[in-house]
Amino acid sequence: MMFARLALVLTFSLAAGAALAQEAPSSGGAFIGRIFDATGLRTPPPPAQDFVRDSRSEQLQYRAFDPTVAKDPKRKTAADLRAMGAGLEAAAAENRRRAGRVAAPDAPAKPAR
Numbered sequence: 001m002m003f004a005r006l007a008l009v010l011t012f013s014l015a016a017g018a019a020l021a022q023e024a025p026s027s028g029g030a031f032i033g034r035i036f037d038a039t040g041l042r043t044p045p046p047p048a049q050d051f052v053r054d055s056r057s058e059q060l061q062y063r064a065f066d067p068t069v070a071k072d073p074k075r076k077t078a079a080d081l082r083a084m085g086a087g088l089e090a091a092a093a094e095n096r097r098r099a100g101r102v103a104a105p106d107a108p109a110k111p112a113r
Helices: 001-020 029-037 049-054 078-101
Strands: none
Touching: 001 029
C-alpha cells in the first residue's frame, strides 16, 4: 500500500513539474503539497503541549537583527583601547623586570647509571 502511494506521488510530482513549468513564477509546491495531503504522506503537526502554550505569549516580540541600530554604552573607543594596550604593555614590562631578578634553582643532577 505504501509503495502504491509513493509511486502515485512520484508520478504526479513528475507530471506536475512538467505541466507547471510553463506557468512562471509558480514552482508547483502547493500542488505537490495537496497531493501529499491527499495521499496521507504528510500529516499535520501535533498540537503543542500545555507547558509550551503557557510559556509563550500571544504576541511574539522579535527584535530585528541590525547591529547598527543601538549604540552600546559599554563599548570602548579606539583611544580607550590604545590606553588599555599601553597599560598592559607596561604591566608586561614590569613582570619581565621582576622575573629577571628571580634566581632559578639549579637543575638536579642526573643519577649515574
